[in-house]
Amino acid sequence: MYQNIITLAAYKSIYLHSDQHYIISLKSHDSQKITEIYQKFSPGIKTYLLSKGADIDEAGDIFQEAVIDLYKLAKNDNFVLTCPLEAFLLLICKRRWINVVEKSKRRGVTKPIDEGYASTADDSAAEALMATFEDEQLVVEMLQKISERCREIIVASYTEKSQQQLAAQMGVSYAYLRKKKSVCMAELIALVRNKKSRLV
Amino acid sequence: MNNFETIEAYVEGWMNAAEKAAFEQRLHFDSELRRDYEDWMNADSKLKEHFAELADVAALRESLNPLTKRYFNKEDKKIRGRVISLKKYFVAAGAVAAAAIIYFSLPAGVGDYAVPEMPQAIVRGESDKSHKGAQLFNQEQYEAALPLLKQEAESRPGDATAQFFYAVCLVKLEKYEIALPVLDGLTKGVSAFKEDAAFFAALSAFHLKKHQQALTYARQVGHEGPYYEQAQKLIRKIK
Numbered sequence: 001m002y003q004n005i006i007t008l009a010a011y012k013s014i015y016l017h018s019d020q021h022y023i024i025s026l027k028s029h030d031s032q033k034i035t036e037i038y039q040k041f042s043p044g045i046k047t048y049l050l051s052k053g054a055d056i057d058e059a060g061d062i063f064q065e066a067v068i069d070l071y072k073l074a075k076n077d078n079f080v081l082t083c084p085l086e087a088f089l090l091l092i093c094k095r096r097w098i099n100v101v102e103k104s105k106r107r108g109v110t111k112p113i114d115e116g117y118a119s120t121a122d123d124s125a126a127e128a129l130m131a132t133f134e135d136e137q138l139v140v141e142m143l144q145k146i147s148e149r150c151r152e153i154i155v156a157s158y159t160e161k162s163q164q165q166l167a168a169q170m171g172v173s174y175a176y177l178r179k180k181k182s183v184c185m186a187e188l189i190a191l192v193r194n195k196k197s198r199l200v
Numbered sequence: 201m202n203n204f205e206t207i208e209a210y211v212e213g214w215m216n217a218a219e220k221a222a223f224e225q226r227l228h229f230d231s232e233l234r235r236d237y238e239d240w241m242n243a244d245s246k247l248k249e250h251f252a253e254l255a256d257v258a259a260l261r262e263s264l265n266p267l268t269k270r271y272f273n274k275e276d277k278k279i280r281g282r283v284i285s286l287k288k289y290f291v292a293a294g295a296v297a298a299a300a301i302i303y304f305s306l307p308a309g310v311g312d313y314a315v316p317e318m319p320q321a322i323v324r325g326e327s328d329k330s331h332k333g334a335q336l337f338n339q340e341q342y343e344a345a346l347p348l349l350k351q352e353a354e355s356r357p358g359d360a361t362a363q364f365f366y367a368v369c370l371v372k373l374e375k376y377e378i379a380l381p382v383l384d385g386l387t388k389g390v391s392a393f394k395e396d397a398a399f400f401a402a403l404s405a406f407h408l409k410k411h412q413q414a415l416t417y418a419r420q421v422g423h424e425g426p427y428y429e430q431a432q433k434l435i436r437k438i439k
Contacts, residue, residue, distance in 0.1 A: 029260065035267060042271040044361045047316065048392035051426050060272030064264050071260055072253060086360065087390035139246040158251040182204040189204075189239045 019085035026067075027074040037067060041086045045093050052097055062100070066092040069133055095130045142191040150184035157181055203236040210237075211244070313403075313430045315340075315372070316396065318365045337365060342372040353382070360391030368400055376404040387420060395420065399427035402434055411438045 025033030042063055049059040066089050073079045081088060143151060156166050167177040201209070209215050210223045227234050318334045333348030346369050353359075353366035363382055370379035383404060386397035402417035415438055421431035 029263065031263060034263065038267045038271045040359065044392035046272060047396075051396075056272050060268045063272065064261070064268045067264060068257055068260060071257070075253070075256075084358070084390065086392075090390070090392055135242070136246040136250055139243050140250050143247070154247065155251075158247050178208070179205065182202075182208040185208070185240060185243065186202075186204040189236070189243055192243060193239065 017081045017083055017085075020081045022085050023070070023074045023079065023081055026071045034067070037085070037089075038063075041089055044086060045090055048090065049093060049097060054097055054100070058097075058100065062093050062096045063089075065096060069130070072133070073129060091127075092130060095127065099134070138195060139188070139192055142188055142195060145191055146184065146187045150180075150187055153177065153181055153184050154188065203233050204240065206233075207237050207240045211240070313399075314426060316365075316368065316426075318361075334365070337369055340372075342369050345369055346373060360386060360389060360393050364391075364393040364397055367397065371400050371404055374407070376407045380404040380408065383417075387417060395422050396427055399431050402431060406434060406438065414438060 022033060022037055026037075045063055045066075046056075046059050049062060050056070054062065069092050070089065143154060146154075152170070156170070157163065163177060164174050167174040170177065172180070206223060210220065215223060227237060318337045333345050333352055336342075336345035337349065346366075349362070349366040349369050352362045356362045363386055367379045367382040367386070370376070370382070380401060383397045383401035386393050387401055398417045398420035402414045402421070405411070405414035405417060415435060418431040418434045418438075421427050
C-alpha cells in the first residue's frame with residue numbers, strides 16, 4: 001500500500017504541471033482563481049472557437065461546460081494535470097465543438113475541426129476523459145426521453161435514501177416499485193444503445 | 201424474471217448465496233445477459249455520478265454564468281476582417297514607379313491579410329498600461345502599442361495571447377527579425393494561436409528572405425484557419 005502511495009507521489013512530482021493549482025482551486029470553488037481562468041484562458045480559446053465557426057454564445061457555452069468538466073476531474077484526487085491548463089481546456093473545447101457540429105450537421109463542415117491542429121501527448125488522455133463525460137451526458141440525455149413515470153422512478157431511486165419511503169411517497173407498493181425500476185432501466189438502456197448505434 | 205429483473209436483484213443484493221452463484225455462473229456463458237449487465241452497470245454508474253454531482257455542478261454553474269456573460273459578450277465579434285489594402289501603400293508612395301517597387305517587393309496578395317482583434321478581456325483587471333496596449337493595437341496605432349505589448353509579453357512569458365499580439369504588432373511594424381523568434385515559439389506550443397502564429401512566422405521569414413523556413417511555417421497553417429488562403433498564396437509565391 002505504502003509503495004503505491006510513494007509511486008503516486010513520485011508520479012505526481014515528475015509529471016505535475018505548475019497549472020495544477022487551478023485544479024485545486026476549482027475543487028474548492030475559489031472564485032478568484034476561477035475568474036483568473038476566464039481572464040487568462042478564455043480570450044485565446046474564444047478566438048479559436050470563433051475561427052472554427054462557433055458564434056459567441058456557443059463559444060461561451062462550450063468554455064463554461066469545459067470548466068465544469070475540469071471541475072468534475074478536479075474532484076477526483078488522482079487527476080494530475082500534465083500539460084498547461086490552456087492546452088487541456090483547448091482540447092476539451094475542441095472536442096465539444098466537434099460534437100456540436102456533428103449533432104447539427106451544420107455549415108457543411110466536412111473537414112475535421114482538428115485538421116492542421118497539432119496533437120499533443122495529452123490528446124489521448126483528454127479524449128478518454130471526454131469520452132467518459134460524453135457517456136454520462138448520453139445517459140442523462142436519454143433519461144429525458146423515457147416515459148415520465150419511469151423518469152420519476154429512476155430519478156427518485158438515485159436521490160432518495162430509501163426505496164420503501166420512495167414507494168410510499170409515490171403511492172405504490174415496494175414490490176411494484178422494484179419491478180418497475182428494472183423495466184424503466186431496460187427502457188433507458190434500450191434508448192442509450194439505440195443512440196450509440198446511430199453514432200457509430 | 202427477465203434479464204433486467206435478475207440483474208437488479210443481483211446488484212441490489214436481493215439474491216441468496218445460491219442464486220448469486222448461479223447468476224455469476226450464467227454471466228460467463230450467456231453473452232446477452234453479460235451485455236445487459238454491463239450496460240446496466242454503465243448506466244447505473246453514470247446516473248450515480250450525475251446525481252451525486254448535481255447540486256455541486258448547479259452551484260458552480262451559477263457562479264460561472266456571470267463570468268461567461270462577461271467574457272463572451274455579443275460585442276466580441278468574429279476575427280475582424282480588417283483588411284489592409286495595398287492601395288494605401290500605393291497612395292502613400294504617390295507615384296506609379298514607387299507603387300511598382302512595393303508591389304514587386306511583396307508576395308502577390310499576401311499583404312492583404314486580416315489583422316486579428318486583440319481581446320481586451322485579457323487585460324481586464326490588470327494594469328491600465330496593458331489595457332491601453334490592447335486598445336491602441338485595435339486602433340491600428342502599432343508604434344504606440346508596441347512598448348506596452350512588449351512589457352506585457354515580457355512579464356507573462358507563458359501567456360500565448362500576450363506573446364501573439366506582441367509578435368503581430370512587430371510584424372505590422374516590419375520588425376520581422378524580432379517577431380520571428382516569438383512566433384516560432386508559438387508555433388511549437390499548443391496554444392490556440394499556434395496556426396495563426398505559423399502564418400505570421402511565414403510572412404516574417406519571407407520578408408527576411410528565409411524562403412525555406414517561410415514554406416515550412418506556411419504549410420503548418422490548417423484549412424480551417426483564417427489565414428489558410430494567405431498561407432497558400434505565400435507558398436505559391438515562393439515556389
